[in-house]
Amino acid sequence: xxxxxxxxxxxxxxxxxxxxxxxxxxxxxxxxxxxxxxxxxxxxxxxxxxxxxxxxxxxxxxxxxxxxxxxxxxxxxxxxxxxxxxxxxxxxxxxxxxxxxxxxxxxxxxxxxxxxxxxxxxxxxxxxxxxxxxxxxxxxxxxxxxxxxxxxxxxxxxxxxxxxxxxxxxxxxxxxxxxxxxxxxxxxxxxxxxxxxxxxxxxxxxxxxxxxxxxxxxxxxxxxxxxxxxxxxxxxxxxxxxxxxxxxxxxxxx
Ligand SMILES: C[S@@+](CC[C@H](N)C(=O)[O-])C[C@H]1O[C@@H](n2cnc3c(N)ncnc32)[C@H](O)[C@@H]1O
Numbered sequence: 566x567x568x569x570x571x572x573x574x575x576x577x578x579x580x581x582x583x584x585x586x587x588x589x590x591x592x593x594x595x596x597x598x599x600x601x602x603x604x605x606x607x608x609x610x611x612x613x614x615x616x617x618x619x620x621x622x623x624x625x626x627x628x629x630x631x632x633x634x635x636x637x638x639x640x641x642x643x644x645x646x647x648x649x650x651x652x653x654x655x656x657x658x659x660x661x662x663x664x665x666x667x668x669x670x671x672x673x674x675x676x677x678x679x680x681x682x683x684x685x686x687x688x689x690x691x692x693x694x695x696x697x698x699x700x701x702x703x704x705x706x707x708x709x710x711x712x713x714x715x716x717x718x719x720x721x722x723x724x725x726x727x728x729x730x731x732x733x734x735x736x737x738x739x740x741x742x743x744x745x746x747x748x749x750x751x752x753x754x755x756x757x758x759x760x761x762x763x764x765x766x767x768x769x770x771x772x773x774x775x776x777x778x779x780x781x782x783x784x785x786x787x788x789x790x791x792x793x794x795x796x797x798x799x800x801x802x803x804x805x806x807x808x809x810x811x812x813x814x815x816x817x818x819x
Contacts, residue, residue: 576688576772577620581643583739583760584621590734591683597627599800600680600713603815606802607794609711611677617667617702617714618685622648626657635660638670668694670701677707681714684811687722687774690753692785695777699789706818712791713815715799721810722747722754722776738763752776779805782814791816 577584604611612634616625619637621644629635629652637660639645648662665671667681668689679702689695702712721727727745731737740761747754756772779796786793797803799811 576770577641578643579768579770580758580760581621581641581647583762584644584647585623586737586739587731587741587760588623590731593623593627595800596682597624597631599813600624600628601631603713603813604678604711607711607815607817609678611711613676613678615672615676615679615702615705617670617679617681617698618683618688619648619662620644620683620685622651622660622662624680624682625660625662626651626655629657629660633659636672636676637662638665638667638672640664640666668697668701670705672705674704674707676705676710678711678713679706680712684715684717684774686714687717687777688772690773690775692777692781695782696785696788699785699791703789703791703818708818710818711815712786712817713813715811715813716777716782717774718805718809718812719752719776719778720808722752722774723749725754726810727754727756727774747776752778779812786814786816790818792819 614628614633614635616637619625619639622637625635625637642664645662645664652660689698725745725747730742732740743756743758745754745756752775754774758770760768783793794815794817796805797813798805798809799813805812
């Protein structure tokens with residue numbers, strides 16, 4: 566699909582076939598448990614869930630196993646190709662994957678909950694883009710619907726905590742070295758990612774993430790019409806603080 570200037574996401578196209586291998590250390594099951602605890606905490610009993618920036622659809626498929634009807638949306642066709650293949654292999658019924666841009670979703674107002682995980686909305690590089698994404702999500706929700714998303718915090722991006730490697734992990738087939746540089750003026754972290762394949766191949770992707778200001782996020786949610794409910798230090802119910810590395814935001818369409 567056509568890409569606009571607010572987003573920049575061919576950054577996942579090369580890595581898509583290796584994404585699940587690289588993320589095999591990510592505790593997705595626990596994330597789904599955390600989401601379900603959040604649903605319970607706010608008294609939500611969703612049937613239809615939109616997984617925005619679903620990637621290779623791991624969380625979408627885990628939620629589908631719990632009986633939710635899932636739509637996964639992502640900007641990267643190569644990521645969605647993997648998601649669709651996994652859904653077919655798992656024989657999971659009620660899940661659909663669509664290629665759309667979070668900043669201009671074209672979906673009916675039919676979802677009880679929208680989620681967006683793993684700093685996907687940091688990939689939106691402007692305040693306007695974030696506002697557009699919130700407006701899009703608002704339109705896709707039914708009245709009373711919930712919105713849960715996480716962001717890499719300003720603290721994480723300012724301190725280049727995105728820099729990491731897995732060279733120490735003897736079990737990892739695909740090795741990676743990621744180096745982040747933060748521009749305090751643009752508030753954008755540029756992450757140079759190098760991937761080393763078992764067959765000796767090497768490839769590189771540049772990922773850009775914006776440090777959206779915590780106060781802006783809450784303001785933009787309210788401007789989009791949401792009731793802001795809470796912001797947590799990730800995977801806990803503790804309030805987000807200055808040193809939170811990842812923040813979960815919870816909002817509701819009145
Ligand atoms: C770090 S991955 C997270 C994927 C998945 N949520 C997960 O937990 O594994 C970020 C995803 O956001 C997607 N993305 C980035 N910008 C987007 C946009 N504007 N609209 C939709 N998806 C976007 C990328 O294609 C990528 O699949």
